[in-house]
Amino acid sequence: MKTPLMLLTLALGLSACTPSPVQAPVPADVVVLGLNDFHGNLVPTGFAGIKMPAPTATNPSATANLAAGGAEIIGGYVASARAANANTILVGGGDLIGASPVISSLLRDEPSVIALSKMGMAVSSLGNHEFDQGLKELMRMQNGGCDSNDTAKACKFDPAYPGASFKWLGANVTDKTSGKPVFAPYQIVTTPSGARIAFVGAVTKTTPTIVAPSGVATLNFGDEADGVNKYIPEIKALNPDAIIMLIHEGGNATDTYNVAGCNSLMGNIIDIAKRVDPAVNAIISGHTHQGYNCLVPDPAGKGRVVIQGDFYGHLLQRLDLQVDMANHKLLSIKAANVVMDASSATTISKDATQTGIVAKAKSLTDAVKNTVVGQITVPQILRATNAAGESALGDVIADSQLAATSSAATGNAVIALMNPGGIRADLPDSTNIKPDNSVNFGDAFTVQPFGNTLTTITLTGAQLKAVLEQQFENPDATSNRILQVSAGLTYTWTAAAPKGSKVSDLALKGAPIVAGSSYRVTVNNFLADGGDGFTVLKDGTDRLVQPNLVDVDAFQAYLKASGPVAPGAQNRITKK
Structure with missing residues (x-):
């Protein structure tokens, strides 16, 4: 006797739903x-x-x-x-x-x-x-x-x-x-x-x-x-x-x-x-x-x-x-x-x-890497930050970018800001400390390897404060991105204050930053395009892009001109 189509379909459906038998483990x-x-x-x-x-x-x-x-x-x-x-x-x-x-x-x-x-x-x-x-x-x-x-x-x-x-x-x-x-x-x-x-x-x-x-x-x-x-x-x-x-x-x-x-x-x-x-x-x-x-x-x-x-x-x-x-x-x-x-x-x-x-890689790069570019006053300048988020190396890098763009020809900058994520190593790394505290190009490049170019923009005092407030908008509260600031710029931030109102006492060379006044500010092209969430920087005006002024070149030029370079004092940013 033939199996009815309905029963055959049901049988096939049940077979398809039956789990595979457990095999002996292999x-x-x-x-x-x-x-x-x-x-x-x-x-x-x-x-x-x-x-x-x-x-x-x-x-x-x-x-x-x-x-x-x-x-x-x-x-x-x-x-x-x-x-x-x-x-x-x-x-x-x-x-x-x-x-x-x-x-x-x-x-x-x-x-x-x-x-x-x-x-x-x-x-x-x-x-x-x-x-x-x-x-x-x-x-x-x-x-x-x-x-x-x-x-x-x-x-x-x-x-x-x-x-x-x-x-x-x-x-x-x-x-x-x-x-x-x-x-x-x-x-x-x-x-x-x-x-x-x-x-x-x-x-x-x-x-x-x-x-x-x-x-x-x-x-x-x-x-x-x-x-x-x-x-x-x-x-x-x-x-x-x-x-x-x-x-x-x-x-x-x-x-x-x-x-x-x-x-x-x-x-x-x-x-x-x-x-x-x-x-x-x-x-x-x-x-x-x-x-x-x-x-x-x-x-x-x-x-x-x-x-x-x-x-x-x-x-x-x-x-x-x-x-x-x-x-x-x-x-x-x-x-x-x-x-x-x-x-x-x-x-x-x-x-x-x-x-x-x-x-092979060393043979192709050592000549450039080992070129001495300056000296520091200590075996290492560290990128580790203090409680306020400021690092000794961050101070130095921000100062180097300000020095490279402070003339009329290079931007008339009075402030420089550096993102901490762009500082990739201590100067030098602990495996490359020199007895004479010298620093070579490889050391400097390892600190700043991105090849970012420097950009100078005009910000109002209100925009500058807004940029600094954006440091605390990171959704991951464990990793505020505290920008490193050049000499002369000082401020305080209060951890318990609400977002948007954390920054106070913002001053340049002791004079309060005025909300309506204009300030020439240097950043790298990554920040200038709003990187790391600093979107206010995209609103900067009178933008001077300097494609031939690379951050690591500014850094090594500063090491050459200012040596021996001391670690930053980490006294520009205060936390309450």
Whole structure:
């Protein structure tokens, strides 16, 4: 007897709804190594997480911090991890390039991309600094070739620059016109044993406010959690054995980098982590240059690993996973931050391929890097801020920009403002302290690597105050962006005062700033275009753009003319 069509359809429907039977587990151990905020640091730098003997009068060349990172050490650790477990995957948390020192930046960061490719990096989230030179140049960094917006630097390391062998991921980055993703949202990596790990990437939605707006004008940067969650059903349908989120956004914690399972994490990453689909097994983060290894509840209330590895390759984030390849699920996870110790006492062997890359990059840049440009009165001038948000190095940089633009020919500036995010290192870094307190071009460039040009505008006193009030409009209350100010400008800010009314006692050389009076103010082109949320600066009039006056050139000229230069007194900004 024939089965009625209705019954046949019902039977097929029931069969389709029946869950797949549980298979006998097939476990596999997988190691995921994460590198965030590398910023082209091919050679080691000082890691503040481990203190060393501080410089003294009798031992001025001592380093204050452990030397850590560098391509040779990172590559050596990755190689040893792979030797121990072939199922080792190297991934990135964004800002692998951009804001880089001379050894990488003068070669358009190509040696850094090649170095990471040779390490076998599989994927990375985008970072805001990947967009420093605009979308077209980032696509060249991804795909290769020499059609660059800076032909003086491009293809000087390799005349046939091949591009990155790894893929940058950006689930929340879309084209404004089409609404389609510009970069792959995710990628599944298959290990030698057959384990399949899905990586989904996102970059901070604040990117348009912290890079030159013109470089990302065609892009939308959406909510990070929403961007990732959109692709989770699609990823799950492909039956990966684990899902890891790579995100260039982070927070900070009171616990140190080596405290596992910390619960002191704060910042933007918290809200994102709490909203990301529970199918995501762990989150590798970046952007805030912090070392932490924390647990944050997912939407189901379960603690999920959220980890970040400091910056410049000082730490690698390590996730030891055990997955079930038959049933496509995570069995266990262990998270840790591993110090990339580059000191003479290190137990990590250097990678020979990376040694060759570093040596070639040094040979092409050392002559410029090692040119002495001045002296300072102490072993280091630090970028660390006081309670008011002012730094000794910030004072010096603001003064250098004022000095470069104070003449009638260069702008008649009476004030200069510098964004703290543009100050990338101490002067010099603790691994480059000289016995005679000299400073070379490489030291200065590492402090200011962006190549921003100086712009002088006219602001009223009311606009100047409004700019300073915008320092406190950052939605992340833990990271006010206190502008560094040139000598003569003083003011007080009151933490308890309401937004818009925090700044008082604003004066120039002791005379109160008058709301209706005009003042010539120098900033870099990033700030002049409203970067870091300082939108009032876009309203400045009589704009004098000086394309041939680069910030680092003004800085080194000041070091030459004013040396030996003393640290700023940090007495221009007062906090109540």
